Amino acid sequence: MINTIIFDLGNVLIDWNPYHLYRKIFDSDTEIQHFLETVCTMHWNEEQDAGRAIQAGTEILVGQFPEHEANIRAYYGRWDEMLGGGIEGTVNIFKKLKDSSRYKIYALTNWSAETFQIPLKQYDFLHWFDAIVVSGDEGLRKPDPRFYQLLLDRYEVKPEEALFIDDNYRNILAAREMGIQSIHFTSPEDLNTQLGQLNLL
Missing domain, CATH: 1.10.150 (DNA polymerase; domain 1)
Known part of the structure; x- marks a missing residue:
């Protein structure tokens, strides 16, 4: 589940x-x-x-x-x-997931701590997350399994109860190795379809 x-x-x-x-x-x-x-x-x-x-x-x-x-x-x-701005289709999916109140929603991102303050000020939807784990803050980045494990441990997430979404297939493979079900992001439309097939949306 x-x-x-x-x-x-x-x-x-x-x-x-x-x-x-x-x-x-x-x-x-x-x-x-x-x-x-x-x-x-x-x-x-x-x-x-x-x-x-x-x-x-x-x-x-x-x-x-x-x-x-x-x-x-x-x-x-x-x-x-x-x-180039927020990706509207994915932001809309995020909002639906958030509004459903069925999930804890986190971000796990490879991002310099020095530049992350820029999108944090620009995009309101970044404040919808329950938490964001930024590689530049942690000194670890995907696909290092320790970076995924850090999020799992910090927020008491069980791998089998999580779904991971990333556009980089290298990062998807690393998550799957840890027992985290994953969707390789290619477009908002495909993500919407896959979430529907999993009865998550």
């Missing part, structure tokens, strides 16, 4: 995409792709999500790629421009 729902945030409830920013800086998506695959990579970003200070992470890359200094500094200096 599912009594707890755990949401990822980025690209499930919040549209976060570096392209929103870098389309204002580069001339083509090909250039952006190359920059994000070779300079400001997802692995580098996840180190800040896991607790490394933004300034430290930035200086590391500036030292490695001085020719891209301005573009590297824009990553966090103009980070708010990477936010």
Whole structure:
């Protein structure tokens, strides 16, 4: 019996995409792709999500790629421009789940503690959660099983009574390994269908 729902945030409830920013800086998506695959990579970003200070992470890359200094500094200096708003369909699903009063609802997110204050101020729906566990605060990130376990232990959640929703399949596999039923998020419409099939919505 599912009594707890755990949401990822980025690209499930919040549209976060570096392209929103870098389309204002580069001339083509090909250039952006190359920059994000070779300079400001997802692995580098996840180190800040896991607790490394933004300034430290930035200086590391500036030292490695001085020719891209301005573009590297824009990553966090103009980070708010990477936010495209709440994903309306998922926010509506969240509201229905919350209004049903059937579930405890948490967020488990890979997010820098330094940037998380920005969406927290912008999006009211982030205050609907019973709690949010932020990787940057904890020094752990998905798919590390210790990060999932931290939430389970802190809020006394049994894995078999929880449902986890994330857009990153790597994180879904890690949750399933821990006995947490999971939905790989691809769209609000698909999520709505799957929740209906599970009689959760």
